[in-house]
Amino acid sequence: MRRVGNVLRGRPTVDADTIEELEAALIQADVSVPLAVEMVEQLRNTAEANRLRTSDEVMSALRDQVFERLLPYEASVEAAPEPPTTILVLGVNGVGKTTSIAKLAHYYKSAGNKVLLVAGDTFRAAGIEQLQEWGQRVGCEVIAQAMGADPAAVMFDAVQAAIARGADFVIADTAGRLHTKVNLMEELRKVSRIIERALGRPPDERLLVIDANTGQNAINQAREFNEAVGVTGVIIAKLDSTAKGGTLLTLAHELEIPIKFVGAGEGLDDLAPFSAREFADGIV
Ligand SMILES: Nc1nc2c(ncn2[C@@H]2O[C@H](COP(=O)(O)OP(=O)(O)OP(=O)(O)O)[C@@H](O)[C@H]2O)c(=O)[nH]1
Ligand SMILES: [Mg+2]
Structure with missing residues (x-):
């Protein structure tokens, strides 16, 4: 803006x-x-x-x-009453999900938490490798299976591993998907149900990543993902790469979805809890 x-x-x-x-x-x-x-x-x-x-x-x-x-x-992710706090990260293709997950992992690890990542994007081999590389850089374990594995099965294993290892946070990647593809949205519901089966409650957070460069379509994306799994918050990614960013105001105004984090760069430190004050001040 x-x-x-x-x-x-x-x-x-x-x-x-x-x-x-x-x-x-x-x-x-x-x-x-x-x-x-x-x-x-x-x-x-x-x-x-x-x-x-x-x-x-x-x-x-x-x-x-x-x-x-x-x-x-303005909201942040609160630790669940009982660990592990489980965060499912969603969004359309290329918005910045995997990068945001790496930054989130770094953010929680730096605060002294044990973080476990889940390679739930089993659609592409490169998707799994990308998360594994980030895991190495952050210094946290990544639970992964082979490409083509059922993402729900990977999630089930990961939640069990997280409980066994006493992890504080489990952050799960998902394959990018078009919000208009009914079967892919159904797959997300299944992933959420499986986590509920393993954890005794649905994933604590279902965070939708929105690319700050997306205009009005962001509203449609948020509506569809919300309908599928109930979005608990938004991560606005790539705020550094746009002079716009008004999407954020429209999202809050029309859908009343909390904005939890803002990503502004490709490095591990380029993520911060959303601050309405900072955003407003940034207009000038
Ligand atoms: N400038 C900038 N680039 C970003 C930011 N977040 C992610 N990117 C870049 O955006 C591209 C896509 O990021 P990914 O994290 O792979 O996106 P994704 O949503 O996981 O993509 P798919 O898994 O293919 O759906 C990469 O080149 C990232 O480096 C950001 O905050 N700022
Ligand atoms: Mg990805």
Whole structure:
């Protein structure tokens, strides 16, 4: 949403035209049209009520608004009452699932937890190897089977191994899948059921990875994955590679799904719990 800030920059005072331009900039940054209209309306009201004139004042009002809209959806992954906390990571192809899992593993391991990874993407040999390489770099065990194995069977074994080894966190990869493919979404439900059978409860977190570059389609993805397994939170990946990021506001606004982590880079340290304050401040 950096370009939204650019609309105001370099203008000493703000008039009605500027506010119109802000609306266009919000839409360009992937904020949905109805939400952009609502945001600008609110901004106009705040500006009038408080006699805001300078672009700094309007910018700060916009920042406050973004913060207030996102704050209710700022959340993190809490440890389950009984270990292992089990995290199933989902999403369409190439959004950044496997990389996010490596970063999550590093994040929890650095906090002193024993983390176990599960190579649940059995669709591609490279998918399994990729997770194994990350496991080595992070320094945590990866439970894997051969390519083509039933992902549900891999998950079942992994949860049992995690219980036996006293792991604190189990983070499971899944194959990228189009949210419109009914049989693949059914497979996810099966994976979730199998984890429930092994663990006595469904996976504690079903985290959906959304590529920050995805526009309105992110809403459809979130709807379908939510319907299949009940998404408990979102990881926004690749926020470093876009000047947009308004998807995040639309997701929170339309689906009321918590945003748990933000990924901004390909390195292990490039993941942080979502902060509404930081995101809002980043607009300028
Ligand atoms: N710049 C940037 N690149 C990222 C980020 N996260 C992932 N990537 C890159 O995005 C590409 C895809 O990442 P993966 O983690 O393999 O994505 P995936 O969802 O597991 O992909 P599939 O398993 O094929 O569905 C890789 O080149 C990653 O390095 C991020 O936060 N920022
Ligand atoms: Mg992957």
